[in-house]
């Protein structure tokens with residue numbers, strides 16, 4: 001069936017009624033299609049629909065919801081190739097990585113089926129019986145970014161409906177098409193109104209985050225937008241999960257095996273062309289292996305094949321949008337003016353498309369913008385250190401606190417350092433690995449709340465205590 005890129009409100013596909021969004025293929029800079037933003041009336045209709053069906057959906061049994069999740073996983077699997085093609089077309093990542101994104105999404109749905117929030121008895125005494133129950137919250141607004149459009153949508157909506165809530169999702173205007181198609185597919189197997197989609201940018205996001213009938217917002221995106229959403233959430237005390245920006249440090253200790261670890265470090269820094277919240281964004285390397293690590297990373301970077309994600313040989317796609325590319329270019333220019341040594345890359349590729357090769361800049365220190373600010377793109381600053389305690393203390397001064405890692409042959413020693421690092425996750429000899437069974441989230445300006453695992457599911461429910469007097 002032909003994909004129409006329409007929103008789904010109350011189970012019906014509808015076109016937006018407001019201004020035009022021109023969705024661009026970042027590899028060609030050519031328009032893919034034009035769609036229209038949702039009008040405010042459509043946003044209200046989507047929330048109303050979700051609220052109406054909530055009174056039914058919250059009463060469904062866990063078995064019914066699990067059956068729905070199974071059907072969602074199946075319908076995604078049946079349309080995997082088309083979803084992945086849309087991701088590559090609008091987001092830019094190589095097609096193989098887009099297929100991995102869809103596969104991971106299916107895995108996340110299946111894992112969520114295995115979770116549950118059972119009631120329990122807290123006290124059963126002569127005086128009373130106290131039970132604890134989990135209740136759904138109501139209508140959840142999901143607002144997503146442009147880097148992993150399908151996967152992040154799944155991370156938001158699947159635990160939400162599993163816990164008995166209903167949803168209105170708004171994808172990024174840069175990458176709305178794959179999410180719209182995902183929601184269209186899901187609506188083939190769920191009751192109308194349980195998951196609705198709207199499109200638009202700040203105006204629509206603002207309307208959703210202010211809406212009095214939304215009970216919780218799950219937001220993944222920049223810290224600045226997260227702050228606005230938090231302000232709006234205060235209107236009716238909406239709950240929040242905020243997965244915001246990161247500037248993850250990786251500390252490579254003196255005993256690290258450069259040959260073994262450099263490919264993993266490269267992969268974790270340039271995953272999705274560096275456009276990953278928990279990618280390595282600052283690489284601190286011990287002085288004794290600094291030059292060797294720089295050389296090895298450079299060799300790997302030069303082996304990347306940059307180009308259109310549909311080309312089977314390509315391993316490195318474009319930056320998703322021009323605004324992000326400009327941020328990367330400005331940070332690189334500034335880093336060079338501050339004494340940064342460009343090991344490879346350093347300039348936008350010639351020709352059309354938002355291509356920027358993997359870029360490594362050595363000899364930087366904290367205080368340079370490329371180290372202090374989130375680049376969210378294909379450039380990695382490398383910083384030399386001599387004392388790991390000092391390097392960690394310096395890195396902690398950054399306001400972000402999402403991921404981090406320590407790389408060493410001595411994992412006991414690496415483990416002894418982790419309590420010093422201010423982050424939501426610290427990996428040892430790995431980075432950016434998120435798992436459906438491990439809570440993931442940030443601290444400081446990277447946000448609060450977690451996704452994934454039982455703790456992630458609990459964020460979509462409230463505790464209801466029933467205290468029965470016996471006497």
Ligand code: NAD
Nearest residue numbers: 145146171172201202205206221222225243244245246277
């Ligand atoms: P963004 O904040 O610009 O946009 C995210 C979403 O918010 C989009 O859907 C956008 O339309 C919407 N939005 C914009 N203004 C809004 C407003 N005033 N009210 C409500 N919604 C509004 O972020 P982005 O550029 O799409 O994504 C990149 C950022 O996301 C990076 O900082 C990255 O680190 C972060 N990110 C974090 C995680 C995480 O798990 N912590 C994951 C992926 C991305």
